[in-house]
Amino acid sequence: MNIEAIRAIYMFEMARFFRTYRQSLLAPVISTSLYFVVFGAAIGSQINQVEGVAYGAFIVPGLIMLSVMTQSTSNASFGIYFPKFTGSIYELLSAPVNFLEATVGYVGAAATKSLIIGLIILATSFAFVDVSIAHPLAMVAFLLLTCLSFALLGFIIGIWAGNFEQLQLIPMLIITPLVFLGGSFYSTTMLPPFWQAVTLLNPVHYLISGFRWAFYEQADVPVGISLLAIAAFTGACLAAIAWIFRTGWRIRS
Amino acid sequence: MAPIVRVNDLRKRYASGFEALKGVTLDIEEGEILALLGPNGAGKTTLISTVCGITTPTAGTVTVGGHDIQRDYRAARSLIGLVPQELSLEAFETVMNAVRFSRGLFGKPRNDALIEDLLKQLGLFDKKDSKIMALSGGMKRRVLIAKALAHEPRVLFLDEPTAGVDVELRKDMWKVVDNLRKTGVTIILTTHYIEEAEAMADRVAVIDKGQIMLVQDKAELMRHMGRKQLRIHLAEPVAEVPFALADYQLDLATDGASLIYTYDTRAERTGITALLNELQRAGLQMRDIETQESSLEEIFVGLVKGDAA
Numbered sequence: 115m116n117i118e119a120i121r122a123i124y125m126f127e128m129a130r131f132f133r134t135y136r137q138s139l140l141a142p143v144i145s146t147s148l149y150f151v152v153f154g155a156a157i158g159s160q161i162n163q164v165e166g167v168a169y170g171a172f173i174v175p176g177l178i179m180l181s182v183m184t185q186s187t188s189n190a191s192f193g194i195y196f197p198k199f200t201g202s203i204y205e206l207l208s209a210p211v212n213f214l215e216a217t218v219g220y221v222g223a224a225a226t227k228s229l230i231i232g233l234i235i236l237a238t239s240f241a242f243v244d245v246s247i248a249h250p251l252a253m254v255a256f257l258l259l260t261c262l263s264f265a266l267l268g269f270i271i272g273i274w275a276g277n278f279e280q281l282q283l284i285p286m287l288i289i290t291p292l293v294f295l296g297g298s299f300y301s302t303t304m305l306p307p308f309w310q311a312v313t314l315l316n317p318v319h320y321l322i323s324g325f326r327w328a329f330y331e332q333a334d335v336p337v338g339i340s341l342l343a344i345a346a347f348t349g350a351c352l353a354a355i356a357w358i359f360r361t362g363w364r365i366r367s
Numbered sequence: 368m369a370p371i372v373r374v375n376d377l378r379k380r381y382a383s384g385f386e387a388l389k390g391v392t393l394d395i396e397e398g399e400i401l402a403l404l405g406p407n408g409a410g411k412t413t414l415i416s417t418v419c420g421i422t423t424p425t426a427g428t429v430t431v432g433g434h435d436i437q438r439d440y441r442a443a444r445s446l447i448g449l450v451p452q453e454l455s456l457e458a459f460e461t462v463m464n465a466v467r468f469s470r471g472l473f474g475k476p477r478n479d480a481l482i483e484d485l486l487k488q489l490g491l492f493d494k495k496d497s498k499i500m501a502l503s504g505g506m507k508r509r510v511l512i513a514k515a516l517a518h519e520p521r522v523l524f525l526d527e528p529t530a531g532v533d534v535e536l537r538k539d540m541w542k543v544v545d546n547l548r549k550t551g552v553t554i555i556l557t558t559h560y561i562e563e564a565e566a567m568a569d570r571v572a573v574i575d576k577g578q579i580m581l582v583q584d585k586a587e588l589m590r591h592m593g594r595k596q597l598r599i600h601l602a603e604p605v606a607e608v609p610f611a612l613a614d615y616q617l618d619l620a621t622d623g624a625s626l627i628y629t630y631d632t633r634a635e636r637t638g639i640t641a642l643l644n645e646l647q648r649a650g651l652q653m654r655d656i657e658t659q660e661s662s663l664e665e666i667f668v669g670l671v672k673g674d675a676a
Contacts (some may be wrong), residue, residue, distance in 0.1 A: 116441070126464070133459060168496025201455030205514065208419040208449050209472040210441035367383060367422050 119211045121304070123219025124226075126195050127247060131227045132273030138233060142181050146235045149177055150242040153299060164301050165332045170243035176298025177239070180267040182257065183234040183264045183293055183318065187285045190224035190268030195275050207366060222303065224265035225258075232257055246329065251327035252337075259344045260321055264289075266351035273364050292318040302334045317343055369433065370394035371446075371522055371553050372418065374445035377427035379413050379577075387413035390427070395555060398523070400548055402585075404667060405574035411557035412452060413575065415524045419449045424490060431451040434474045447517035452526040452557075454507045458500035462491060465499060467639040473518030485513050489543060491542040498621060505536040512543065516552075523547065531562060541566050561667055575671050589660065597628040597639060598661045602652035609649045615642050 131138050154170035161169040197203035239245050247253050268285075274365060275281040296318035302310050312337075313319050324340025327333035333340070358364070373397035379388040387410045395401050403411050415431060416422040418429050420440060429436045434443035457465060464580045466482050489509045494502060499510060508528065525544070529537040537560075544567055547554060557590075558564055562583070564571050571588055573580040583590070604623035615638065620629040630637045646653065 116474045118471045118474045118476060123469050125471075126460075126468045129460070129464060175523060197457070200457060201451070201453050202457055204419075204421055204449065204451050204455060205469060207421045207473060208444060208447065210444040210474055214553060 120215050120219045123342050124223045127223030142231045174239045178232050179322050180258045180293045184229045185262035187268035189227050190265040191272035193220045194272035221265040225261040228261045247332045249328045254327045263348040296322050311331040371397040373429045373430045378425045380425045399569045400554045402568035402571045410572045410577040413525045417592045428467045429611045446521045448523045450515045450521035458501045463495040466517050469514035470517035475518045598657050600655040602654045611649050
């Protein structure tokens with residue numbers, strides 16, 4: 115195991131994050147605050163409660179998930195796409211590094227970044243609404259798993275992408291809609307039965323539901339299923355990455 | 368001593384069907400500077416990329432320090448440093464961090480003293496905290512060399528180290544390479560500048576269309592392959608080459624004052640003695656004679672052209 119390589123990749127990627135801390139940290143805090151102002155204060159005041167939780171507080175888990183998922187994906191995809199774009203990936207390919215080490219380094223750093231962002235948003239939300247966390251350990255576990263699995267997805271996207279447009283395509287066209295439609299800002303029980311059934315096809319729905327359960331013990335789907343869904347998603351991403359490195363798909367000719 | 372790099376019947380066919388390497392066999396001795404010379408598209412970069420692990424070979428084997436580059440890739444790659452042709456660097460990182468990253472990537476524990484020493488050797492020390500994007504092209508090339516050397520490799524591949532670099536910097540780079548040689552690093556450099564191979568290499572391998580055309584000690588190559596010219600300055604200009612000397616295929620200089628005889632130094636008889644005797648017999652007075660050796664460039668063009676014919 116090339117521990118030094120993992121450390122080097124991880125530190126290098128984290129340095130990129132801290133170099134652009136204004137963009138990396140301030141932007142999610144500002145956009146989250148805006149969500150609280152719009153959904154919490156303006157619209158939320160017109161909505162009584164959702165499943166016994168004040169609307170402003172109800173959206174906190176969804177908001178964190180929204181940021182964490184998009185940040186994990188974009189950080190990890192950028193982290194591996196950028197060396198491909200500049201050509202500096204030659205170094206990784208010629209180094210005594212296997213797929214697991216490279217993945218741990220890049221994905222670990224991307225997941226750490228989005229975890230930091232998630233925790234900052236959580237801290238910010240305490241300033242706006244009354245948040246309670248019923249199962250702190252489960253909350254952290256869900257948060258970690260989400261950071262990790264979406265960073266894995268981002269890593270795959272970064273390897274696949276041939277240009278900047280493709281790099282943005284999946285997060286924009288797939289992840290953001292899935293998060294919005296997965297019940298980040300509403301309980302799916304509010305939907306008509308047909309749309310409730312459709313939502314069950316949305317993998318993100320299970321994560322948001324599980325995460326919200328950790329806060330308010332209120333979930334759209336049983337928490338066990340949520341855990342299973344995220345485990346399956348993580349497993350699928352890992353299998354895809356293992357295949358990519360074995361075949362050299364898109365990175366090694 | 369066993370060669371440090373052994374390339375055996377290496378073949379590479381890209382997905383497009385293009386066969387970039389058609390069975391390359393090459394041994395590289397420890398401590399030498401080998402120039403891999405060839406026109407654009409000859410397979411130089413593919414050969415280097417395959418040895419370094421960036422490209423997967425279609426067939427054939429490569430060992431570095433006795434380690435197979437595929438089966439035992441960790442050990443093999445740890446011995447290799449690669450300086451790519453393109454200035455591929457993370458623009459926003461500082462020189463120090465970029466070089467530190469390279470060392471870690473190759474599994475070596477952090478050693479800032481060693482890296483600072485390396486930067487000093489390469490004349491980069493005062494730039495160590497500069498962002499890479501603020502550096503000139505020549506400096507960026509040095510950063511790439513520093514990155515390649517950060518894990519103390521025993522073999523260094525320099526892919527076109529002076530491509531697009533002005534004359535001044537090129538000479539500078541030669542000095543850098545010369546210093547590296549003194550540290551015992553084996554250096555393989557690709558180039559299509561003959562003068563570069565001539566200035567730096569111990570041995571020259573000529574590659575064309577995916578095949579090694581020739582591998583030879585540089586001096587020997589020049590001695591054996593070289594054609595020499597004997598220029599005979601005449602006391603009195605002549606209008607044409609005397610008929611008696613027709614066998615020697617002499618060229619007459621435009622002013623008619625000198626005769627030029629081209630001969631092959633590999634030939635058993637160069638014909639010089641006989642020519643000089645003939646000249647005397649023809650009654651031509653010689654004022655001076657001089658010989659000129661052909662450059663590696665001429666040898667090279669001869670080889671590549673000969674292949675096309």
